[in-house]
Amino acid sequence: MARLALLIWSLGPMVWQLYTSLRPTEALTGGLGGGLGGPGGWTFAHYQQLLHGNPPFQIYLLNSALVGASSTALTLALAVPCAYALSRLGRNASRSLSLLVAAAAAFPAVLLFLALLELARNWHLANNLLALSLPYAGLCLPLAILLLQASFRDIPMELEEAAVMEGMGLWQRLRWVLLPLMTPAMASAALLIFIFCWNEYPIALTWLSRSDLLTLAPAMARIAGSSVYTIPYGAFAAATVLGSAPLILLMLLFQRQIISGLTQGAIKG
Amino acid sequence: MTQSLNTSTAAGLRLRELSRRVQQQTLLDRLTLEVAPGEILALLGPSGCGKSTTLRLIAGLDRASSGEIELGGAVITHLPPAQRQVAMVFQSYALFPHLSVERNLSLGMELRGVPRADIARDLEQVLALLQLEGLRQRRPAELSGGQRQRVALARALLRKPALFLLDEPMSNLDAQLREDLRGELRTLLRSTGVPVVYVTHDQHEAMGLADRIAVLREGRLQQIGTAAELYNTPTNRFVASFLGNPSINLIETPERQLGLRPERLKLAPAGSSCEAGWSMLEGTISHREWLGDRVITHVQCPGQGSLKVVGDAGQAAGPVQVRWRHEDALSFERDGGGRLLPLTTRSQ
Numbered sequence: 237m238a239r240l241a242l243l244i245w246s247l248g249p250m251v252w253q254l255y256t257s258l259r260p261t262e263a264l265t266g267g268l269g270g271g272l273g274g275p276g277g278w279t280f281a282h283y284q285q286l287l288h289g290n291p292p293f294q295i296y297l298l299n300s301a302l303v304g305a306s307s308t309a310l311t312l313a314l315a316v317p318c319a320y321a322l323s324r325l326g327r328n329a330s331r332s333l334s335l336l337v338a339a340a341a342a343f344p345a346v347l348l349f350l351a352l353l354e355l356a357r358n359w360h361l362a363n364n365l366l367a368l369s370l371p372y373a374g375l376c377l378p379l380a381i382l383l384l385q386a387s388f389r390d391i392p393m394e395l396e397e398a399a400v401m402e403g404m405g406l407w408q409r410l411r412w413v414l415l416p417l418m419t420p421a422m423a424s425a426a427l428l429i430f431i432f433c434w435n436e437y438p439i440a441l442t443w444l445s446r447s448d449l450l451t452l453a454p455a456m457a458r459i460a461g462s463s464v465y466t467i468p469y470g471a472f473a474a475a476t477v478l479g480s481a482p483l484i485l486l487m488l489l490f491q492r493q494i495i496s497g498l499t500q501g502a503i504k505g
Numbered sequence: 506m507t508q509s510l511n512t513s514t515a516a517g518l519r520l521r522e523l524s525r526r527v528q529q530q531t532l533l534d535r536l537t538l539e540v541a542p543g544e545i546l547a548l549l550g551p552s553g554c555g556k557s558t559t560l561r562l563i564a565g566l567d568r569a570s571s572g573e574i575e576l577g578g579a580v581i582t583h584l585p586p587a588q589r590q591v592a593m594v595f596q597s598y599a600l601f602p603h604l605s606v607e608r609n610l611s612l613g614m615e616l617r618g619v620p621r622a623d624i625a626r627d628l629e630q631v632l633a634l635l636q637l638e639g640l641r642q643r644r645p646a647e648l649s650g651g652q653r654q655r656v657a658l659a660r661a662l663l664r665k666p667a668l669f670l671l672d673e674p675m676s677n678l679d680a681q682l683r684e685d686l687r688g689e690l691r692t693l694l695r696s697t698g699v700p701v702v703y704v705t706h707d708q709h710e711a712m713g714l715a716d717r718i719a720v721l722r723e724g725r726l727q728q729i730g731t732a733a734e735l736y737n738t739p740t741n742r743f744v745a746s747f748l749g750n751p752s753i754n755l756i757e758t759p760e761r762q763l764g765l766r767p768e769r770l771k772l773a774p775a776g777s778s779c780e781a782g783w784s785m786l787e788g789t790i791s792h793r794e795w796l797g798d799r800v801i802t803h804v805q806c807p808g809q810g811s812l813k814v815v816g817d818a819g820q821a822a823g824p825v826q827v828r829w830r831h832e833d834a835l836s837f838e839r840d841g842g843g844r845l846l847p848l849t850t851r852s853q
Contacts, residue, residue, distance in 0.1 A: 397566050398599035402613030402664065403587040412612060416603045 250480070256473035257282050264469045282474035286459075291448045293478060296455040301482065303365050303440075303451055304433040307372035308426050311380050314373065315425070319384035320410070334385065341378035348375075349438055356443050363446050371439050376429045383428075387421030388414070423490045434483060452479045516578040517542045517700035518563070518668055523572035525558055532558045534724040535572065540700035545691065547715035548704045549747070555724040556704045560670050563702060564593050576700075577667050592666035596673045598657035600645040607632075607641040610660050631659045634693075650678045651686065658693065669694060669701040675710055687713045708748050720744050739764075742842035745835055751801055751813045753835075756786070761845060764835035767815040772802065775824035785828035788812065793821060 256264060260279045286293035322330045322337075352371050361367035391414060399409045415422070437453040444450055450458070456475045459468060518540040525533040533555040540546045548556035561567040563574055565586035574582045581589050600609050607628065614624045632638045635655040645653055654674055661669065674690075675683045691714050694701045705711050711718045712732040719729040720743070728740045732748075739745035745753050745764045754765040779785045788806035802814045804827050812827055819825075836845045 392597065392599070394595045394597050394599040395601065397564075398593070398595055398601075398660075399613075400566065400586050401564060401591065401593045402660070403617050404613065405587070408616050412616065413601055417601075 250477075253473045253476050253480075256469060257477050259470065261468075261470050282470040283478075285471055286474050286478065293455070293475065295448055296450055296452050297478065297482065299365055299449060300434055300452040300479075303368050303372065304430045306366055307369040307376065307433045308429045310369050310373040311376045311429050312422065312426060315377055315380035315384050316410070316415070316422075318377075318381045319388050320414070322381065322385045323388035334382065337378045337381050341382065345375055346438075349442060352439060353442050362443050363449055365444075365449060365451075368440065368443055368451075371443075372429075372433050372436065376432055380425045380429060383425045384418065384421055387418050391417050427486065427490050430486065431483060434479075516575065517544065518702065519573075519575040520559075520563070521573040521575070523559070523562060523574060524570045525562055525567060526570045531724050533562065536721075536724075536726050538719055538726065538729055540702060542700055543695065543698045544717065545694055545701040545703055545715045547711035547718045548702060548721060549706070549708060549711040549718050550721035550727075551706060551747070553723075554721040556706075556721050557672060558724070559721070560593070560672055560702060560704050563668070564591055564670055565589050590664075590667040591670060592661035592664035592668070593670040594654075594657045594661050594672065594674045596676055598645075598653045598674075598677070600653060600656055600660075602645050605642050605644060606637060606648070606656050609645070609656060610663055613660065614663060627663055631662050634662075635659045651682050654678065654686070658690075662697070666697075667699055669697060669699055671701070671703045673705055674703075675705070675707070683710070684713075690714065708750065712748075720747060739835065739844060741844055742837045745837070745844070751815065754812045755837075756806075756809045756812070757839075762837045762839050762842075764837060765812070765829055766833065767801065767813040769833040770812065770814040770816070770827050770829050772804075772814055772816060772819050773826040773828055775826050777826055779828060782831050783828050784831060784834070785826050786812070787824065787826055789824050790820065790822050 258278050258280070260277070260281065318337075322333055325333070348371075356362045356367075361370070395413060395417075396409055399413045404412065435453060436451075437457070440451045441454045441457070444454060447458075456472070456479065459471055459475055520536055520538050523533060523536045524531065536555070536559060538546070548559055550556050558567065562569050565581070565584060569582055572582070573580055576589065576591070601612070604612060610628055610631065611624050614627070619627075632641060635658060637652070637655055637659060640648060640652060640656075645656070648656065654677075657674070671694075675686065678686065687710065694703075694714075703711070703715060705714075715732070717729060717731055718735055720727040720735065722743050728735055728744045735744055736748050739748070742755070742762065742764065746755070749766060751767050754767060754770070756763050756765065773785070775787060786806045786809060788804040788809075791803045791805045791811060793803065794801040799815050800817065802816070802819070802825075804812045804814060804825055806812055806827065814827060837843065838845060
């Protein structure tokens, strides 16, 4: 019973969005007497409208995917060495540094937008999708470091020492022993970062102005605000469905890895 | 790779005044010892005595504060672990959990740049030697404790080391398996022909496996010698009490402390007279442990506490006399615990 409630709670809104996206506009705005299963039938018109728009909607998806992937890669590339160093430092040093990292994670990011806008202008970073990875990585880095640090700590020291005794250098140890054992933590960190980038709105809004470079969030806001007199429920719902589908897919893909990583366990007998 | 180190075949491992201090704490205090090629030396002591510290210093996992480590005639004190030609078996075995047995064994060789053909050949050899052929595709989590130990040993063997280090490799196994494996392990380690340093807190393991035993306490070497030397002529009270099961009885006399091995004590009827060359104490039997091959009788002696006597079953309760030959008693300084040599042996 509780499971059913949970399912309805989490899937209900999505199903509703899906339903909305497949109904003609008249049915949604009440012009046809509305209600579930009311007249009007089903339509792909909203999707067609989005996919044949100017620019077509899949451009936004691609942009967001590009920004998300590059930000995730950049964040992890920076976070892994940081977390490793933090986990191997002396207790006192690592505690105070971790505190600093936590403070950075807790800093209200809203306060940074103006300064970031200045940066974008001065360094000509506006309208550059890859450049958007810089603030994104900066914002995600503290959390990623803390997450990975905890998982580095969970790897027994003896395991790395065994690798040292086998003659492996630092990079070899990371590549062949430590990182493979951290796959679950890296997967969850990557997922969190990717979702953040996928959803991020204010920085994307201020850094990007060319319509063919927009990421998903500002693009959807444009759809919503495209007309003063009517709210394009259908198109908006279709955009939501298209925008969340890749995330759900990613989640499903990563989920298996996370679970298998958790059950692998057993370093000591 | 291995030939260069065999230039001076006589020299095995040599530690000279090796110390490690962390902040104010001295973990190891001027340890000096030698291990010959083909010899198995056990480092024995309670936890915190410095035995694992010593092993980590030799391995290069920790830095020595002072002193020198020499292996095969070359000083390796400041070499990084990878260049020391030392293999180590960890207490937890430290197998890579994400790799199969085969990959666990081959990874190190691959990364060290050993040619593929050599890897395959050595791998087959060591898998056969340790009877691991059937397990090559298994992950460590799918192995029993004994199998994991064999994989860890195999990995160490494949390192083709000039020195073998083992850190309590039996502590994760159950008691029965431990005893069964002792002989096998001894043969295997011997066959390598390199010095072996074996850390343990288990006296039976040390006595059963090692050629010589070094007893450590609080970072200091107490005594080094064969099991018999340590047992029969301990340098101090600590070594005397640490070896032997049941442990040695200590009784107080006006001038010194006497150490009496439980199996050297005899029980006699209470109040019986003593022959020349014997001493005795009167007491009461408090309880007995029947262990199959022997009986441990606990005798409560007024003013001396409880004495353990190992021997045949005699009376089960009541007053009794405990007696011993003078030459079987070890005498120790009351304060320092150092052993006082008996006058008789000194004159001989």
